[in-house]
Amino acid sequence: MEDKKINVLLIEDERSVAYLIEDMLKKSEKSRFNVKWVDTLKKGLNELENNKIDIILLDLYLPDSKGLETLSNIREASSLAIVVLTGWEDTDVAVEAVKRGAEDYLIKSEVNSALLIRSLQYAVERSHIKRALKESCEMLEEKVKERTHELSESNRLLIEQIKEREEKERELLVAYKRLKETQSQLIQAEKMQVIGMLASGVAHEVKNPLAIILQGVEFLERKIDSYDENIRLTFANIKEAIKRADNIVRGLLDFSSISKIDVSTIDINSLLEECVFLLKHQFDRRQIKVIRDFGRELPLVEIDKNRIEQVFVNIFMNATYAMEKGGILRIKTYRGSNEMLIVEVEDTGCGIPEDIIDKIFDPFFTTRRDKGGAGLGLAIVRSIIEMHRGRIEIENKKEGGVRVKIFFRIRKE
Amino acid sequence: MDKKRVLIVDDEKSFTQMVKLNLEETGKYIVRTENEGKKAIEAIREFNPHIIFLDIVMPDMDGGEIAEEIRANKQFHNIPLIFLTAIVKEDEVVSQDGIIGGHPFIAKPVTTEKLIASIEKYT
Numbered sequence: 001m002e003d004k005k006i007n008v009l010l011i012e013d014e015r016s017v018a019y020l021i022e023d024m025l026k027k028s029e030k031s032r033f034n035v036k037w038v039d040t041l042k043k044g045l046n047e048l049e050n051n052k053i054d055i056i057l058l059d060l061y062l063p064d065s066k067g068l069e070t071l072s073n074i075r076e077a078s079s080l081a082i083v084v085l086t087g088w089e090d091t092d093v094a095v096e097a098v099k100r101g102a103e104d105y106l107i108k109s110e111v112n113s114a115l116l117i118r119s120l121q122y123a124v125e126r127s128h129i130k131r132a133l134k135e136s137c138e139m140l141e142e143k144v145k146e147r148t149h150e151l152s153e154s155n156r157l158l159i160e161q162i163k164e165r166e167e168k169e170r171e172l173l174v175a176y177k178r179l180k181e182t183q184s185q186l187i188q189a190e191k192m193q194v195i196g197m198l199a200s201g202v203a204h205e206v207k208n209p210l211a212i213i214l215q216g217v218e219f220l221e222r223k224i225d226s227y228d229e230n231i232r233l234t235f236a237n238i239k240e241a242i243k244r245a246d247n248i249v250r251g252l253l254d255f256s257s258i259s260k261i262d263v264s265t266i267d268i269n270s271l272l273e274e275c276v277f278l279l280k281h282q283f284d285r286r287q288i289k290v291i292r293d294f295g296r297e298l299p300l301v302e303i304d305k306n307r308i309e310q311v312f313v314n315i316f317m318n319a320t321y322a323m324e325k326g327g328i329l330r331i332k333t334y335r336g337s338n339e340m341l342i343v344e345v346e347d348t349g350c351g352i353p354e355d356i357i358d359k360i361f362d363p364f365f366t367t368r369r370d371k372g373g374a375g376l377g378l379a380i381v382r383s384i385i386e387m388h389r390g391r392i393e394i395e396n397k398k399e400g401g402v403r404v405k406i407f408f409r410i411r412k413e
Numbered sequence: 414m415d416k417k418r419v420l421i422v423d424d425e426k427s428f429t430q431m432v433k434l435n436l437e438e439t440g441k442y443i444v445r446t447e448n449e450g451k452k453a454i455e456a457i458r459e460f461n462p463h464i465i466f467l468d469i470v471m472p473d474m475d476g477g478e479i480a481e482e483i484r485a486n487k488q489f490h491n492i493p494l495i496f497l498t499a500i501v502k503e504d505e506v507v508s509q510d511g512i513i514g515g516h517p518f519i520a521k522p523v524t525t526e527k528l529i530a531s532i533e534k535y536t
Contacts, residue, residue: 207520
């Protein structure tokens with residue numbers, strides 16, 4: 001720095017001032033300054049563009065630019081250090097210029113060699129420091145930017161990873177659910193298979209003894225004093241028990257035999273009508289009113305008429321059991337989404353206790369064991385519907401009673 | 414009026430005993446019982462029954478086989494034959510008193526009343 005000359009661009013329209021300044025600078029120690037003088041802003045800008053300049057000594061009042069505008073014009077073109085030359089009368093403007101980025105100002109009438117040189121040297125130094133500062137600031141900013149970028153990048157990655165993980169979790173959950181379903185289906189299938197295998201064996205082993213007991217009871221009944229009330233009651237109870245056991249075996253056989261269906265094309269409304277007719281006596285006896293809410297022009301379904309009749313009769317009978325003191329049985333048919341035909345059966349009965357609602361389709365689960373129920377009705381119903389690749393849902397209604405929904409696949413044209 | 418001869422072939426000895434007792438009680442039937450399938454044909458020859466009740470599942474000889482033999486025999490093939498069964502197979506559950514191989518069948522357990530009704534219907 002010591003050996004290097006400082007190139008000064010002097011922009012000053014007053015020739016005398018220019019000469020004076022040039023003189024002061026040239027006289028300086030070892031003459032460290034090269035001075036280039038121009039008298040208009042335009043020329044100054046031209047110099048800045050074409051020559052190497054270290055500092056600008058600037059008169060704000062030039063023929064082609066006045067006041068602070070001169071400063072901003074120069075600033076636009078260059079970031080070099082600027083020392084403003086000013087007259088007494090314009091010191092306010094000069095002070096303002098410093099506020100806006102000039103390094104210093106000198107009052108023309110007071111300027112002397114030492115002051116000028118010091119001011120210029122300081123300005124150059126400050127400018128260097130400023131630039132270094134600016135550079136390191138920029139570097140810092142750059143680094144901050146980089147780091148910010150890196151951070152936001154890693155943040156983005158993190159978010160992506162979280163998203164991925166959430167997605168995976170969802171997938172896992174779905175897979176888990178599917179697994180659970182498959183598992184319960186497998187258990188169900190296995191149960192069915194075991195039941196199927198057991199059924200005929202059990203039937204043989206149970207029905208034969210039952211046949212013997214029944215024949216024996218009938219014989220005794222004729223031989224023993226039938227005027228004794230207790231003996232009559234005993235016989236009646238034994239025969240009732242035989243019937244119950246037989247019903248269970250019969251249900252079991254029925255349940256295990258649902259391995260094939262014999263389909264034909266059926267109008268579901270007519271079939272429901274037939275089932276209602278079959279149970280008319282039951283409905284009348286319990287004062288159950290049947291409301292039909294049948295959809296018009298429903299598509300046909302391909303079903304095993306006898307089996308599905310068995311399903312509807314079972315569902316209707318369950319509803320009548322739930323409405324011992326009368327009520328309303330509402331049967332609705334409509335076309336659902338996904339090519340499904342839906343039969344909805346609602347009663348106004350006592351509903352299903354929540355603690356058993358999950359078990360109602362289990363084989364041998366019954367609430368009517370004392371009345372001869374084998375607990376196979378709904379198990380059979382579900383098997384039949386599943387054989388038709390349909391679905392059954394049973395739920396308690398909020399307002400009381402039960403709603404059964406059966407979904408049938410619509411026949412493809 | 415002559416009593417009707419009823420042959421019952423069933424490996425369940427207690428069952429045949431009880432049925433014999435109950436039917437003979439009525440005074441209208443003479444009942445012969447056999448507990449082995451292979452003795453059925455011999456019994457038919459000797460007893461010349463009006464009607465045969467035949468168990469399907471027996472250890473030594475299947476009720477179906479016996480029925481085939483009876484059908485093939487010109488002497489016996491007109492004797493009414495009713496299957497008795499404790500096993501109701503898949504295709505037979507629809508009605509409990511359907512037909513197997515052209516013969517009616519009765520599911521066990523069975524009441525005496527029903528046995529009598531069958532005898533009267535088919536003889």
